[in-house]
Amino acid sequence: MQTPRGARRTDTQLSDGRDLFYYDPADAPARVPLEDTRGLPEPKPQVDLRTDPLTGDVITYATHRNTRTYLPPADQCPLCATKPGNPTEIPDHDYNVAVFANRFPSFAGPGRTEVVCFTSDHDKSFTDLSQGQARLVVEAWADRTAELSARPDVEYVFAFENRGREIGVTLNHPHGQIYAYPFVPPRMRTLMARAREHQEVAGSNLFADVLAAERKEGTRVVAENGTWTAFVPEAARWPVEVHLYPHRQVADIAELTTEERDDFAELYLDVLSRFDGLYGDRLPYIAAWHAAPVRADRELGYLHLELLSIRRAADKIKYLAGSESGMGAFISDTRPEDVAETLRKVGS
Template structure:
């Protein structure tokens, strides 16, 4: 890219797939070097009251927000048109370094203490943040992708998980998608992101602690026991395939929340076999389709979908790959705001029951 960032193509159509043609587009935008854009913009600070690391990313306040359709930065660059992040006039799937990353090895800096106080350790916001564009089409969503294209995206996620996981300083890789204005999406183009964190995230730390406690008490894997218990109960199971089960967790926090877990114990996406990957494509498209049909008016459901994978080094024998997808929409046009109890105390109150949600998701099968 013009500022030195990396862009990777994942092609599934001709003439690119066979190599008959080679991508040779040039990014002519007058951008400053990526190091200048992010330099001094991020730092990670330790919260002594919770034990969490918090990223301060001031340069992200200038990122693009809901541009007009003819200035979509994730669209292909057409001759004479708006120069986008992808210089080619067409593409299948692409991944590229985020122009406004929360974490980047380009940011620089050293570990230390804020104001010289040992209470507040700091470290560079090292790592990697990438954008993954599912399609060059500016409309639609992951749910509207063909199975072939969905498989290409899955393979891109797997490749990026492996590459980013091998990046210096990265401790955990998180593949996720934000969809819908209610979620806070800044670009409507169908896309997701991949974060390489310089620490193990707080939620993962909590799950790992619980998994270790469960192992000490029972000798078993907590994630496996949860999946087996949900399958035995059955009333919160949405559907099962040969290799995956989708279910609403017994203690769901969100108005609509579904987990999708493999039947085999695997730590991350790269560990899936070819048969499991093929099965996952159909299962994930099925699940997202049901979510879009969840409300009677078929209002496309805003959601966050995140793949929880084992950290790069820590707890790989305890953690288990699974998807968590949830929505803040508690009814058509009704957003569940995280008010006092949830935001201040992390004490969750759900406005429905997991059993009702699962029943509705079974009803809207096609």
Template sequence: MTEIPGTSLDAGVVRRSTRLADGRELIYYDDPGTALGPERAVDARALDPRPVTATMRQDVLTGDWISVAAARQNRAFLPPAELDPLAPQTPGNPSEIPSRYDVAVFENRSPSFGPALAEATGDAPAASDPPRGLDDLAALGLGRARSSVGRCEVVCFSPAHEGSFGTQSVTRARTVIEAWADRTAALSALPGVQQVFPFENRGEAIGVTLHHPHGQIYAYPYVTPRTSLLLASLDRTAPDLFQRILEFEQAGPRVVLRGEHWTAFVPFAARWPLEVHLMPHRHVPDLAALSGPERDELATLYLRLLRGVDAVYDTPTPYIAAWHQAPVHVGRDTVRLHLQLTSPRRAADKLKFLAGSEAAMGAWIGDVPPETSAERLRAAVEGVAL
């Protein structure tokens, strides 16, 4: 055991940073009033060297960059509880986290992006051909490739083997939100990073390969295609588009949940049979820019929303919870932080699959009217207790 100095964050959360055996960063975020002390076990595993940074290739027809990360083929797939790679290490389970924890964040062992440019520890292999900025990424040409600089991190919400964000306590949810905000700020400062994306995949129907309650954070070396389309829409309409959307939805029939600082609503043109957006009432570009009261309310309101999503049917709902944030260097004054939670579940025993029109042409056909979805979600949320 070794004592790890702590840094106090908002809401009584304490951050403690260390390194895993192969040099990857591991950060513990301790709950306020935690029973854990400052001492943490050292990672004594003998690990293979970190993989070389993946390569991304440009699709000249669209301008999209496709990361090719062969090391991801070796990631864990639905392991039993006793071999959970996100649980604290035991003699029989050489997991990724050497010590007990409340919330833990660490660099993915098989990342799609990163390591970034040569890091201070010297343990990360340097990227051989990083992008030369946004103009370089926007240029089109056959056979263009660049190193996939950036970072992929795993965010463990709890040491428990099963669960999700929605199964956590209010205190734990607040700790995770503090971790998201702290990592957003840190990753945004890394060289070559253009956008930071925290998200949670929940359920095997989504493709989840670990039942452990966790999410991820991707730090991209480019502005994502979805955000690029959003920036174009802002240019074509008005810089206050998000405020207009919020006021439009607040005045309509699709509001699911509303607090002092946040409103959750089913969007007017929802693509998925279950889709709900959560937006702050004031403009903030990312989680790091949220005030303390906004983070506090988010902890309770987001839990109510997620538990309401689970209460729509008799079994837990698969979903993707995607936190859309402004890019690091563009759109900071116009792109507003917001959550887009989507599920392919269109009935208790039916899923929506993306087939010809959606997958091939990007032309969506909705299965459930957004107003009907909002009514179901409101009823489910009203019955939720924290």
């Protein structure tokens, strides 16, 4: 199956019926997927959604996830390509980018969760990818976003990556996830409410105005190219926090042009290299795509990526203590302007 913008997608299924999609460059030979020989039983996830009457937030209970794989040794990694003695979630002996339905999903029935493997190389990080490989990941994100957004049980599609044990990853292989929520998550409800208020008062898009102000002011801009700008937000919550915005308002990754996808891959790799250069090792981070909701308030959304790290010094972690966890009021030890200047110098 040929996906938009030149990637080749090959569809297959795992032995328990879950979907698996391979993404290869458009000029790669046609892939004939190998059979998953593990004979896995059909998944029976137990998911319960409840609404907090005090906040309106939806809380998800997925008790089956307590048994998911936790930090296995490299030779038993379930995200590596299959090798003799280690049949994995990827039956083929090699792959470029692979996406499959999560064996331990946070949502099932309404909603869906998928795993995105960025490369078959267990020892790499996204930072180590070539621009072409990073670009292929963007294609996978875009393709999955479009397909998941078309589902009637999905209200929000969230692509993200957690990197580092400090963040809480359970598998070290370079990968991310996509959550197709059956509801609009709390943070996006808050952002859309603010965007609606701003539209009514100012008559313009909140996110576009934030981007314009940051580019004009300049002191918090970390890097930019023809179609994207990366900056530390004026009111950053986290010790290291950078937002990447396209210069054009689009609702989600699937709406990005070929040029915008190319430029994102270039800028993102640049920013990630600055993160890793900050303290001389791989910085733990969360990379969170903020797209518009699938239906409600879609015209108010503005696709951007928020990249954050909890490390506040080379040997210190920012913990969410009383004020942050109890009241949601962040207190930071780092000034956004200082962080931006440091990141600019790291890349110079």
